[in-house]
Amino acid sequence: MRLLDRMLRSFVRTGSLTVIAPDGRAEVHAGAPGPVVSIRLTDPALYRTLFFNPELKAGEAYMDGTLVVEEGSIRDLLMIFALNRDHLRSQPLQKAVRDTYKRLRKLGSRNTLKRSRSNVAHHYDLSNELYRLFLDDDLHYSCAYFQTPDDTLEAAQQNKLRHIAAKLDLRPGQRILDIGCGWGGMALYLAAVADVEVVGVTLSVEQHALATERAVARGLGDRVRFELKDYRDVQGPFDRIVSIGMFEHVGVSQHQEFFAKVSALLGDGGVALIHTIGRMGGPGSISPWFRKYIFPGAHVPAVSEFSAAAESAKLWITDIEILRRHYAETLKHWEARFRLHRDAAETMFDARFCRMWEFYLIAGEIGFRYGKQMVIQMQLAKAGDALPITRDYLVEAERRLLSAPLR
Numbered sequence: 001m002r003l004l005d006r007m008l009r010s011f012v013r014t015g016s017l018t019v020i021a022p023d024g025r026a027e028v029h030a031g032a033p034g035p036v037v038s039i040r041l042t043d044p045a046l047y048r049t050l051f052f053n054p055e056l057k058a059g060e061a062y063m064d065g066t067l068v069v070e071e072g073s074i075r076d077l078l079m080i081f082a083l084n085r086d087h088l089r090s091q092p093l094q095k096a097v098r099d100t101y102k103r104l105r106k107l108g109s110r111n112t113l114k115r116s117r118s119n120v121a122h123h124y125d126l127s128n129e130l131y132r133l134f135l136d137d138d139l140h141y142s143c144a145y146f147q148t149p150d151d152t153l154e155a156a157q158q159n160k161l162r163h164i165a166a167k168l169d170l171r172p173g174q175r176i177l178d179i180g181c182g183w184g185g186m187a188l189y190l191a192a193v194a195d196v197e198v199v200g201v202t203l204s205v206e207q208h209a210l211a212t213e214r215a216v217a218r219g220l221g222d223r224v225r226f227e228l229k230d231y232r233d234v235q236g237p238f239d240r241i242v243s244i245g246m247f248e249h250v251g252v253s254q255h256q257e258f259f260a261k262v263s264a265l266l267g268d269g270g271v272a273l274i275h276t277i278g279r280m281g282g283p284g285s286i287s288p289w290f291r292k293y294i295f296p297g298a299h300v301p302a303v304s305e306f307s308a309a310a311e312s313a314k315l316w317i318t319d320i321e322i323l324r325r326h327y328a329e330t331l332k333h334w335e336a337r338f339r340l341h342r343d344a345a346e347t348m349f350d351a352r353f354c355r356m357w358e359f360y361l362i363a364g365e366i367g368f369r370y371g372k373q374m375v376i377q378m379q380l381a382k383a384g385d386a387l388p389i390t391r392d393y394l395v396e397a398e399r400r401l402l403s404a405p406l407r
Helices: 002-011 046-052 054-064 074-089 092-103 113-124 128-134 153-168 185-193 205-217 252-265 288-293 303-312 326-340 342-348 351-370 392-403
Strands: 014-020 026-030 032-041 067-071 175-179 197-202 224-228 238-244 266-279 316-323 373-381
Touching: 002 014, 002 026, 002 046, 002 074, 014 074, 032 046, 032 074, 046 054, 054 067, 054 074, 054 288, 054 351, 067 074, 074 351, 128 205, 128 326, 128 342, 153 185, 153 238, 153 266, 153 326, 153 373, 153 392, 175 185, 185 197, 185 205, 185 224, 185 238, 197 205, 205 224, 238 252, 252 266, 252 303, 266 303, 288 351, 303 316, 303 373, 326 342, 326 351, 326 373, 342 351, 351 373
Parallel strands: 014 032, 175 197, 175 238, 197 224, 238 266
Antiparallel strands: 014 026, 032 067, 266 373, 316 373
8 A cells, every 4th residue: 555655656647546445545646737536446455566667456446346436537637647647657666567568569469360359359340239329320430530629439430430531542443451440431432422343351350240231231232342350461463452440450460461462452553541550659558448348459559660661561651640649539529429428338248338438439539639649540552653642633533532432
């Protein structure tokens, strides 16, 4: 108890955190004005585990109900962490823990074919009905693109589709591969606005079944095909490749393998657009709580890692765009919708799962709003002359797509 109290005294420089022990004793740790939170620890063992690994054990304790927020909210508690994280991570023990995670990040994200399937099933095969509770109507589970603060989630996701489609510089008759196609939204959009053939691949059984069903329902089954397949098993060539929200699951050990495969799959004039969560400030490691409970095997790349791996495959990096606050706004919408339908989620799963999901969505939003998280969109080409030499075509393409009739 004394060690944890001492750590919290040096940690909380902004806001106020009161920790109530199982016997009712309370310790207040306060700094400059900020969020005010009181938590009750119901298990004495938490003093030891929180001291040695707070970034993992605080989330676990909240899920288990042994860390109870009595004043403020879980959002306020996570805000206190966000505002003071540097004071925690600079402490010798916590710095040593994080350095260990960084050294082991390649082992934790060495994603073989078998492990990749297991990792995908862990998160994406939970239930299509769960995702319907909080995603937009078209089921896009990735960062939206907010052109105005007043955009609805549905509008922002459509903005994202147009933005990416414009970067693909589509031409009639092209063959397109969507790596990690989710529930098929991007593939279906491309086939609906352009005279192209699209193949989507996913390792999620639930996503594959629903994406196939949606293609038939929209009358696009002749031009869109979804396969339950690892990208490493796909055969080309393709004129265009798109991948949204999948690269962060590739694993740092497989970065070069991924881009080598993209290069091999692209035809001579081919273009790819990779959209992934990223981080500023150089290579790091994913939160141990997120790795264990949400995205096992994941690695959030720095631009330097991402670009070096693309360069190793002798691909032209023709455009990089960094989306900063867009994912924070996306997650804010998701969390509000999840909260609205929490009773339904608890019926599907249980209260512990709902606390885990709540923690995930709020921590994610705060990470993108105040931390080092961002989204990278990198456009790649097989040849230097595969795309126009100015970026004007992007604006013109988005304007055309805005008014393009859906086929």
